[in-house]
Amino acid sequence: MLTILRAEEPSPLCMSKPARDRTTVFVELLTSHQRSLYAYICTLLMGDAGAADVLQDTNLDLWARAEEFDMERPFLPWAFGFARQRVLAYRKSRSRSRLVFGEEAINRIEDSCMNFAADADARLAALQKCLRKLDDKNARLIQERYVAKSSLRIMAARLGDTADNISLRLHRIRKRLSRCVQSSLAMEDGP
Amino acid sequence: MNDVHERFERLLRLVLDGSCTEDDREDLSQLIVEHPGFEPELVDALSIHSLLMWQSDDVSGLMLGMKQFADENEAIPPADAPSGGGVWKATGLALPWRWAAAVFVTLAGGLLAWNLITPSRPAAIAQIVATDDVQWADDSTALRAENAVDAGRLISHAGSFTLEFRSGPTVRFSGPATVDIESDMLIALQRGQATADVPESGVGFTIKTANVHVIDHGTQFGVAAGEDGGTEVIVFEGKVDLENRIRTAAPQQRLTRGDAVRVDATGAVNRIMQVGQNTDGDWWTTAHGDLDNTIEEVRDNIPSGIGTSYSCFQIAFGGLDDDAFAYADHAHQWNGLSAQGLPAFLRGADLVRTFNDYRYIPDLEMIVTLRKPANLYVFFDDRVPTPDWLASQFEDTGVDIGLDEGQHELTPDHQVAVGGGNSIDQIFSVWSRRCVEPTPIRLGPVGPTAEARAMYGIAATPLESASWSPDANTLTIGGLAIERLAIRGLP
Missing domain, CATH: 2.60.120.1440 (Jelly Rolls)
Structure with a gap:
């Protein structure tokens, strides 16, 4: 059920134009950094299917603490802090021993994740160009795996191959895409 | 080191393929801690994977949800507002803003819609x-x-x-x-x-x-x-x-x-393995006994387990009609080729919703068990050569029906239409077999060739005035009881 919250009337201490500007700016920051947040969470969760739910929980945290955000400072590092807490909470809720596991690994890769996620938009744009360079067969494999979400078993049966070989082919395609994205970003940065 | 790297690569592939267990994920986690040199390769692979995931509908739908939220919401007060300052309204009631709830509405995908706190609930939770x-x-x-x-x-x-x-x-x-x-x-x-x-x-x-x-x-x-x-x-x-x-x-x-x-x-x-549903779809059962329908059971040889398949055949009792769903896993529908709709002899048949995702499995076997003597039908895709198991057990009736393909990840623009003759995407031949004996019927795969195809459909109608005794040893047709030995022609 949807509940719409609106200001009844502005309080004397609630400045109309500046208050709206802050709100607008914060919402714009939140919406424009969704890809980066998702990339960060998905990488820390090692591709776990719960990444989208963790992102949604992170968004709720950020919204609840919006008042605390210092508009003079960069948004992403602040937001990553909340995302990290949600990732750890998610991992803990699924740990066999009920203790946090994988935290050491998360600490290890976190800096690299942040660097990658910070320019997720540019990487995504480069990826889309690189996908167009794939030949039809490889493009079809990626589409089946990521868009149609076919299982490896179904893909293997369709192609008359083993699931392991399909897995290897997908792995090589991802490596090729990664090199292409890196090269594309390097060209944009210039010499 | 090579063995370790091979183990790392194998675990990484399992994670990215979505077929890893929690043990695999934990092993990979531990490998990263013990071998920091693998970290760049791990982050690189996960990064590309996450970007490819982003492009799938489930996640990019977040952007639509966030845009709607941005367009509708005026919820945060200025940072310097005193505590309790600002007055907000929720459905006509005034609330201090700090008690107010934030709402996210998603327009696509499977994300939660939240509604937090209202001070009073005049309406009942539900109505009968x-x-x-x-x-x-x-x-x-x-x-x-x-x-x-x-x-x-x-x-x-x-x-x-x-x-x-x-x-x-x-x-x-x-x-x-x-x-x-x-x-x-x-x-x-x-x-x-x-x-x-x-x-x-x-x-x-x-x-x-x-x-x-x-x-x-x-x-x-x-x-x-x-x-x-x-x-x-x-x-x-x-x-x-x-x-x-x-x-x-x-x-x-x-x-x-x-x-x-x-x-x-x-x-x-x-x-x-199967669930039976009535025509209205508001009652279902996984039991096989005490029913009066035509198809008793459908089984396949696909093993189930974690990360594989929990596919369940749906048997729609008397459910074959125009616009009936053809498959349990896709939104495609059966229809007649013209405005007259499906042929009369098929309407009201028990319909088995198979799985379109089975269409490429080369060693598929399905077994259909009938509850009573029946005409068993297989609807087979005209794009595919007729397999031996079909030609040897069934007869081509010469009648064709159509498949109206609904929306799917690979065909996002497809929409089903209503009624026969509309939006027919593929043609299927109707094959039939007259089943007098209670012996289960074995059906095979669509075919080993690689052309595009859809999975076959299965339906059955009871033979007129024919029934088996509960122990399946006596067949009664038109009031005449025939013992089992006589049916088989044995001396």
């Missing part, structure tokens, strides 16, 4: 919108005047009833049932069968039983709680998340259209 010979127990504490339902327990000894929750979902309860109404988003089914239809506004609606939580993500699904502590969960449309309350360390499982599982009292999860 339909009943059919329901017999209420005296201690049904949730019943209120004028068909209203509030928090408490509902107990019915017989019949059925349907609740419409103020959050949007409609749930039908069939047969004797005991359910605790906890909120407009959460009910606890103690025993009985519930079938829920949940619109987008009610995403997150949860049915819990003794051993599972079933969390909706925009769907139609069924839950049955047995006296033995077991739970059955069937997804007719959309998807749900299944949380195991007994084996709490087990990861949450996503079940999608066409899936069905039985979770026993120990928390073990097993595939349900």
